[in-house]
Amino acid sequence: MNFRFPKKEKLKSKKTIERLFSEGKTLKKFPVRVNYIPVENYETCKAAFVVPKRNFKLAVDRNRIKRQLKEAYRLHKHLLNNRSGVKFALLFIYLGGKKLSYQEIEKSMVNLLNRLTNETD
């Protein structure tokens, strides 16, 4: 099982991210929402993580939540390997207004990844 999360699995294209906001489908499981679109020419799924500045004023808090989201994704991304082999661009957005424990974030992440796999099969 590959738990690594190198640079090429990070979503960086501004254009793709704008498309995710405008035309991406969404799944929600508090406190996390995911926007996703299938992308044909990707070798792997790519993911980005967002914590709104509106909810968390301090950079330290935003960094910590992003790290926790990243960690949850890294340890559970294998759930996404579906039969069709379609790859996705993913944008995880933290909706909560408070800091939550890692266990709660992990639970939401597993839930989301499972639902995403089922819906796209």
Place this chain on the structure above:
RNA sequence: AUUGCAAGUCGACUCAUCGUUCUAUUGGUGCUUAUCGCCUUUAGGAAGGAAAGUCCGGACACCAUAGGGAAGCAUAGCGGCUAACAGCCGUCGUCCGCAUUAAGCGGUAUAGGACAAGUGCAACAGAAAGAAUGUACAGGUAAUGCUGUAGUGAAAUCAGGUAAACUCUAUGCGGUGAAAUGCCACGUAAACUUGCGCUUGAGAGUUCCCGCUCGAUGCAAGAGGGUAGGCAGAUAGAGUUUGUUGGUAACAACAAACCCAGAUAAAUGAUGAGAAACUUGACCAACAUCAAGUUACAGAAUCCGGCUUAUAGACUUGCAAAAAAG
């Protein structure tokens, strides 16, 4: 040894598992070449005292080798430090506190030039703090606050106070800001519409005027598209530590040793266990033990020097205070 105040120093440890980024490195691999890319082995580095606020000052880059004037901004005893400053050090004055016959001692206080030009402002008291008005007594006049005294007040047609009031004086300041700037790659388009202009000069040089320079495959606006990737800038520096010398000090000089983040939708972590400190509760004469909780402020973004603000806890030094013991 307790509490309070002030100054300074530090400001998050250990292990396990799974990861991120940079540098070096082992082995492999990729149409061609490769100093390049990818996979991989090992080793090492990886946030702060404020990284914050973006308030000052610089370095650096570009714009006329940055010129004259206006406007604007900043500074304000004196001397020094510094690359520079609105910073720091020293000192004088003022203010506050303590003490004394007096000299003096201390301070986390102090934007501290000019009210000898003009304008403005001023509590209470007072008739009146000035284009106004006139109380009492005395003197004087043709007549009148015309004169003196009293009275109010810090100050009364004699002026004074106030410039973190306008202002004046002296000194300094060109503008922009790492999204600067240079190069490479990709891409379309020297495309379309409208307006202006082509030496009788549109427009640009980032407040305005003058001047100077550039300027025609030009400039401005619109609609619709493309790109938004890489390298340099950019991490060895006004660098850090230690020592010696000079100086009251800020600081400087010299010597030795050291290399200490370099990301870019943004790395430096996540999870678990433990240790430590503190608080509360249980038990207890007390220690110990057990349980629960807390462990701050906060995340580099071109780089330095300051300032300001936030900060749990630990340690050091100084001052003050009460009680107990000796």
